[in-house]
Amino acid sequence: xxxxxxxxxxxxxxxxLAALTSFLWTPYDHAAMNIPAKLQTPGAAHWFGTDHxxxxxxxxxxxxxxxxIAVALLAVGIGMGLGVPLGLAAAxxxxxxxxEVIMRGNDLVxxxxxxxxxxxxxxxxxxxxxxxxxxxxxFNIPVFARVTxxxxxxxxxxxxxxxxRVAGKGAARISAEHILPNVANLLIVQGTIQFSLGILAxxxxxxxxxxxxPPTPSWGRMLADAQTMVSxxxxxxxxxxxxxxxxxxxxxxxxxxxxxxLDPRLRGRGx
Amino acid sequence: MLRYSLKRLLSLIxxxxxxxxxxxxxxxxxxxxxxxxxxGINAQPDTVAALRAELGLDVPKAERYLSWLAGxxxxxxxxxxxxxxxxxxxxxxxxxxxxxxxxxxxxxxxLIAFPAGIYAAxxxxxxxxAVVMGATQLGVAVxxxxxxxxxxxxxxxxxxxxxxxxFAGWENGLLTGLHSLTLPAIAxxxxxxxxxxxxxxxxxxxxxxxxxxxxxxxxxxxRRQALWRHALRNALIPVLTIIGLQFSFLLAGxxxxxxxxxxxxxxxxxxxxxxxxDLIVVESVVMLLVFAVITVNFLVDLAYALVDPRxxxxx
Numbered sequence: 001x002x003x004x005x006x007x008x009x010x011x012x013x014x015x016x017l018a019a020l021t022s023f024l025w026t027p028y029d030h031a032a033m034n035i036p037a038k039l040q041t042p043g044a045a046h047w048f049g050t051d052h053x054x055x056x057x058x059x060x061x062x063x064x065x066x067x068x069i070a071v072a073l074l075a076v077g078i079g080m081g082l083g084v085p086l087g088l089a090a091a092x093x094x095x096x097x098x099x100e101v102i103m104r105g106n107d108l109v110x111x112x113x114x115x116x117x118x119x120x121x122x123x124x125x126x127x128x129x130x131x132x133x134x135x136x137x138x139f140n141i142p143v144f145a146r147v148t149x150x151x152x153x154x155x156x157x158x159x160x161x162x163x164x165r166v167a168g169k170g171a172a173r174i175s176a177e178h179i180l181p182n183v184a185n186l187l188i189v190q191g192t193i194q195f196s197l198g199i200l201a202x203x204x205x206x207x208x209x210x211x212x213x214p215p216t217p218s219w220g221r222m223l224a225d226a227q228t229m230v231s232x233x234x235x236x237x238x239x240x241x242x243x244x245x246x247x248x249x250x251x252x253x254x255x256x257x258x259x260x261x262l263d264p265r266l267r268g269r270g271x
Numbered sequence: 272m273l274r275y276s277l278k279r280l281l282s283l284i285x286x287x288x289x290x291x292x293x294x295x296x297x298x299x300x301x302x303x304x305x306x307x308x309x310x311g312i313n314a315q316p317d318t319v320a321a322l323r324a325e326l327g328l329d330v331p332k333a334e335r336y337l338s339w340l341a342g343x344x345x346x347x348x349x350x351x352x353x354x355x356x357x358x359x360x361x362x363x364x365x366x367x368x369x370x371x372x373x374x375x376x377x378x379x380x381x382l383i384a385f386p387a388g389i390y391a392a393x394x395x396x397x398x399x400x401a402v403v404m405g406a407t408q409l410g411v412a413v414x415x416x417x418x419x420x421x422x423x424x425x426x427x428x429x430x431x432x433x434x435x436x437x438f439a440g441w442e443n444g445l446l447t448g449l450h451s452l453t454l455p456a457i458a459x460x461x462x463x464x465x466x467x468x469x470x471x472x473x474x475x476x477x478x479x480x481x482x483x484x485x486x487x488x489x490x491x492x493x494r495r496q497a498l499w500r501h502a503l504r505n506a507l508i509p510v511l512t513i514i515g516l517q518f519s520f521l522l523a524g525x526x527x528x529x530x531x532x533x534x535x536x537x538x539x540x541x542x543x544x545x546x547x548x549d550l551i552v553v554e555s556v557v558m559l560l561v562f563a564v565i566t567v568n569f570l571v572d573l574a575y576a577l578v579d580p581r582x583x584x585x586x
Contacts, residue, residue, distance in 0.1 A: 113523040124301040241417035248412035
């Protein structure tokens with residue numbers, strides 16, 4: 001196992017642990033205001049300091065991890081749930097109009113960055129974490145569809161698929177029983193990458209007010225709150241930022257490590 | 272080349288048509304009537320009806336969609352529900368901030384990424400490669416708006432080299448305008464540069480393993496000459512794809528970065544429009560962004576054919 005995989009795995013595990021622990025325990029109530037203790041720098045009483053309402057930033061970071069992980073995970077779920085079957089279907093019907101329609105549809109969805117989808121949804125239904133999930137999720141669909149189709153196309157030319165066809169299996173059954181297990185590794189790696197992109201996108205959407213709304217803590221909202229205080233309370237901006245960076249870095253390293261581990265030909269290539 | 276371009280052009284028009292349909296009908300399902308919203312809860316029904324007629328809301332949806340399309344093609348985006356001024360003018364004003372910002376960032380990211388990617392590929396496996404790859408790994412993980420706040424903290428608040436926000440305007444000279452866009456452009460560019468550098472390195476490494484590169488070395492070119500003369504041109508294809516994709520991310524990213532620097536760009540316009548339920552402005556800005564993404568990808572497709580003549584023959 002590579003150093004990347006171990007380091008990335010440890011960082012990611014730490015974030016997940018913080019999120020899970022927050023259901024049972026946080027040092028303080030993350031929403032409890034304590035104005036006399038506002039804007040404290042990190043110290044023994046408040047490990048990550050307090051914000052402008054005197055809320056404990058360590059507790060907020062722990063609970064915020066929950067929001068980030070939930071939004072990004074569900075968005076990956078939407079992307080995989082819809083994108084993978086589409087990709088499998090396109091590959092099974094390669095070269096036909098069905099393939100063309102699916103892939104052109106994907107191109108079209110690609111033209112809507114998740115921020116733009118979020119703007120549209122928010123304009124219609126108002127802001128909220130669910131919008132962020134849908135917006136990031138929709139953007140994930142063509143990503144998974146393309147990766148699945150690309151990998152499945154070459155598999156369809158292989159002898160063992162020919163054998164399955166000779167045995168009388170239909171395209172749908174071959175896709176589910178033979179193609180999917182063979183592209184699963186690739187999908188796990190892509191899922192990790194989309195998960196890390198989802199964390200970044202969620203932070204961005206919450207920062208501009210299109211994602212999770214108060215009182216739900218989110219790292220992006222913490223940064224939005226910090227913006228006007230950055231000159232006299234830089235810790236308010238530094239800490240959520242570092243939390244995002246370490247999470248995304250962890251997931252990316254894990255994704256790279258997994259890719260190398262699953263496909264030794266790529267070892268040392270990066271990119 | 273002509274057939275290839277025509278085929279791409281047809282696909283461009285089709286994509287734009289479908290995208291405009293999606294945007295129009297998503298906005299159409301928005302609950303609430305803009306005319307009632309503008310006039311408030313105490314408005315008389317006949318006043319609301321009059322305003323609906325004035326805004327063109329009383330005609331069937333399909334007809335409105337077609338006239339919206341025809342209007343946009345002629346540069347008329349309709350009238351803002353809140354400001355009662357032409358949307359096209361409002362967007363044009365803001366575009367003068369957002370577009371230069373995205374282009375500035377794209378230029379910076381390319382200027383940083385190309386040398387970094389080439390350097391890393393040429394020193395594969397050596398410490399220089401490891402340093403560049405480590406830096407890009409970090410760069411990819413940094414949220415651009417957070418990086419923007421850190422730039423403000425260091426270069427505006429502490430060092431006072433730049434203003435903390437706002438836009439000086441182009442009327443005070445190109446340099447003054449660029450100066451106020453420099454920190455936002457750096458914030459937008461660095462994470463993108465990290466991605467681009469990784470793609471550049473990986474594309475070059477792919478090419479360096481090809482047979483024709485061995486031939487180039489065998490005929491006496493040095494490693495460096497072979498890299499510059501043969502590998503770079505071939506590596507440009509994946510790199511161009513990413514640059515095309517990046518432009519859309521930069522435009523969307525600009526919307527977020529504008530919030531950090533209080534820049535009067537498309538981002539500010541669209542967020543104000545969302546809170547004022549000025550849906551026609553939201554609709555137009557979104558359409559413009561999607562139009563930009565689709566058109567840039569079309570241009571990238573054409574650029575492929577110029578860089579790689581094989582693609583012309585194939586399609």
